[in-house]
Amino acid sequence: MTDTLLQVEHLRIEIPTRRRxxxxxxxxxxxxxxxxxxxxxxxxxxxxxxxxxxIIGLLEPPGRIAAGA
Incomplete structure (x- = not known):
């Protein structure tokens, strides 16, 4: 049996702009x-x-993780 090292589920990244x-x-x-x-x-x-x-925690603003685990 192998160990899971990384699991990402349903990742969604959003970037707000002035219009949308x-x-x-x-x-x-x-x-x-x-x-x-x-x-x-x-x-x-x-x-x-x-x-x-x-995934490694280096997402710069204004980007944001909107969903996922």
Whole structure:
């Protein structure tokens, strides 16, 4: 049996603007178990770096984690 090292469920990141709230990342879930390696791929501007920053607690204002555990 492997231990879960990181689990993210239903992550949603929002960035408020003057006109509206931009949903930058919506409903991202992942689980990394001991011994696993995760690669995240996607187009430029897809939210990869923003997701990583939120997971490690480095999301800068005005960005905010609006949902998820």
């Amino acid at each position: 709230t931009l949903v930058a990342v919506d409903d991202v879930s992942l689980q990394i178990d001991e011994g696993e390696v995760l690669g995240v791929v996607g187009e430029s501007g897809a939210g990869k770096s923003l997701t990583g920053a939120a």
